[in-house]
Amino acid sequence: MALQIYISGKYYDKENAKISVYDHGLLYGDGVFEGMRSYSGKVFRLEEHLDRLWDSAKAIWLQIPISKQEMGTVVNKTLEINGIRDGYIRLIVTRGAGSLGLDPNRTSDPQVICITDHIALYPPEFYEKGLEIITASTIRNHSAALSPRIKSLNYLNNIMAKIEGLQAGCVEALMLNAKGEVAECTGDNIFLVKKGKLMTPSLDSGILDGITRGAVLDIAREAGIEVAEMALTKHDVYIADEVFLTGSAAEIIPVVKVDSRPIGDGTVGPITLKLTKRFHQITRE
Known part of the structure; x- marks a missing residue:
């Protein structure tokens, strides 16, 4: 049928x-x-x-x-x-x-x-080995113009950044806000891990209040991982031990290179793996 x-x-x-x-x-x-x-x-x-x-x-x-x-x-x-x-x-x-x-x-x-x-946003090997992404020159919509927390049918802002990523050979791209701070990717929220601490941009950074983002924050807190929602810069991304993205379609997907810089040792990190395993457990319970 x-x-x-x-x-x-x-x-x-x-x-x-x-x-x-x-x-x-x-x-x-x-x-x-x-x-x-x-x-x-x-x-x-x-x-x-x-x-x-x-x-x-x-x-x-x-x-x-x-x-x-x-x-x-x-x-x-x-x-x-x-x-x-x-x-x-x-x-x-x-x-x-x-x-x-x-x-x-x-x-x-x-x-x-x-x-x-059915949807397969990224091929299986990207979940196993991680993504390489770039920072797009297209910034996230200014929150004083149209709040990024509104999930509207107008995604041209994200699409323009997506095109930049694709032209650079990457399936995803990082977007900054009007202050030059890290916001989110074209279709996913972003998380960093540094010295065991999990960090993600706060809502006032101009991001979508992701449902999967919220689930990951809950999982991390339950696991006793220190969590911070805060303003982040590209420098924070470059020096992170681990980076991963979250979204309903993507679920949790690791990032191993940003703007040609390896993240950590260039492989999927232990906290990313731990959170992914637990996420798969709770979604399939």
């Missing part, structure tokens, strides 16, 4: 899943989304993802037309219909169809879309 896509109360074959070309989600990136993981038929931290979706929508004055409970049901039903137990979920809410102008008051019928599929 063809993959079934949920769109505002109905299911469509993947090839027939369509919305209006006048939808402001398409015309202006006006909408919000979440990317989630399902393990053994259970969505990892579903409530946290839905809370973040509603927060993003509230921040852009977008009224989601169904309740959180109904949205959770949609997610689980779409997984079930497609027979997916270990997979990826993309949940989207658009502003709806309107005019060719910007005015959101002229839009109607916000679209709720749920896509469930």
Whole structure:
């Protein structure tokens, strides 16, 4: 059976899943989304993802037309219909169809879309041997302009940095904020380890409040690892003993070289391995 896509109360074959070309989600990136993981038929931290979706929508004055409970049901039903137990979920809410102008008051019928599929963001060897990344010249959106904590459909800022990485032969790139501090990568949060201490940029560094980021912080604290959410510089990255990235799609992936500089001894570090092992345990319990 063809993959079934949920769109505002109905299911469509993947090839027939369509919305209006006048939808402001398409015309202006006006909408919000979440990317989630399902393990053994259970969505990892579903409530946290839905809370973040509603927060993003509230921040852009977008009224989601169904309740959180109904949205959770949609997610689980779409997984079930497609027979997916270990997979990826993309949940989207658009502003709806309107005019060719910007005015959101002229839009109607916000679209709720749920896509469930399988995803392999990086090949297995990158998880085993680690990534090489560069620092992009494209900076993260200034938090006073559009908060990076809003997971909006407009990802052009991240895409431009992604292109820089790809042109340099890297699948991921590090982004700085307007102060020149480390923010996050194009699709992942970043963590450093130095002398046994785990560090990651704080939310006021202009980053997305990652769900997997939060899970890793919880795991580290439970394991007795010292944790700090703080302002970090490229220098901190270069001299780190270990670096890894986190995200719903990526999970936890090590980084062994940044801007041609080896991280630590250039191999995946012990704390990264420990946190990854525990993350795999809790997601599959």
